[in-house]
Amino acid sequence: GNSVTQMEGPVTLSEEAFLTINCTYTATGYPSLFWYVQYPGEGLQLLLKATKADDKGSNKGFEATYRKETTSFHLEKGSVQVSDSAVYFCALQGSSNTGKLIFGQGTTLQVKP
Amino acid sequence: NAGVTQTPKFQVLKTGQSMTLQCAQDMNHEYMSWYRQDPGMGLRLIHYSVGAGITDQGEVPNGYNVSRSTTEDFPLRLLSAAPSQTSVYFCASSYYVPSVITYEQYFGPGTRLTVT
Numbered sequence: 001g002n003s004v005t006q007m008e009g010p011v012t013l014s015e016e017a018f019l020t021i022n023c024t025y026t027a028t029g030y031p032s033l034f035w036y037v038q039y040p041g042e043g044l045q046l047l048l049k050a051t052k053a054d055d056k057g058s059n060k061g062f063e064a065t066y067r068k069e070t071t072s073f074h075l076e077k078g079s080v081q082v083s084d085s086a087v088y089f090c091a092l093q094g095s096s097n098t099g100k101l102i103f104g105q106g107t108t109l110q111v112k113p
Numbered sequence: 114n115a116g117v118t119q120t121p122k123f124q125v126l127k128t129g130q131s132m133t134l135q136c137a138q139d140m141n142h143e144y145m146s147w148y149r150q151d152p153g154m155g156l157r158l159i160h161y162s163v164g165a166g167i168t169d170q171g172e173v174p175n176g177y178n179v180s181r182s183t184t185e186d187f188p189l190r191l192l193s194a195a196p197s198q199t200s201v202y203f204c205a206s207s208y209y210v211p212s213v214i215t216y217e218q219y220f221g222p223g224t225r226l227t228v229t
Contacts, residue, residue: 044220051213099216103155
């Protein structure tokens with residue numbers, strides 16, 4: 001079945017450091033891929049998405065490229081801020097058109113001043 | 114638009130009690146779903162609905178019931194609460210974007226449930 005694997009956290013970085021959070025997936029067909037962010041005490045917000053191979057999603061300085069050959073969707077940001085501290089979830093939506101999301105386990109990011 | 118609203122924000126139940134978690138959306142979305150979030154496990158789908166009168170099971174449906182009598186509301190019922198149901202529950206609604214064959218999902222703020 002479909003699944004998503006994220007790198008284990010927590011990830012601790014200093015402000016202005018480069019961020020990578022790895023995400024790989026297993027799926028049949030052509031899923032859509034998402035990154036969601038959860039700030040402390042809040043619900044999930046869509047950060048970015050990509051719906052086909054080689055698409056690059058981007059938002060708020062974050063980027064991720066849909067790599068079908070490596071089944072990956074790694075999240076990157078060139079210079080993190082303290083306000084980026086949150087839990088990040090990689091997710092996929094299968095190509096069976098049901099709308100169900102499969103989530104990775106989440107990666108906690110802590111950015112120190 | 115209020116988006117997706119959930120009540121209550123927090124709830125403590127004793128084992129064996131029943132309760133209903135409320136979820137409402139004002140975006141006229143056809144698709145709604147319930148997830149639970151547990152440490153180290155991400156979010157897992159409990160039940161979902163593709164429209165009023167239509168519901169189906171997700172990955173972890175046992176111990177939960179749903180119904181969808183209107184487009185706006187999708188309550189989640191715990192029939193007899195167990196400690197294993199201690200979790201944070203998120204409701205989501207979504208609409209279909211045919212050009213990219215994808216649903217855009219919007220999440221509520223969550224309900225933190227503790228079963229003692």
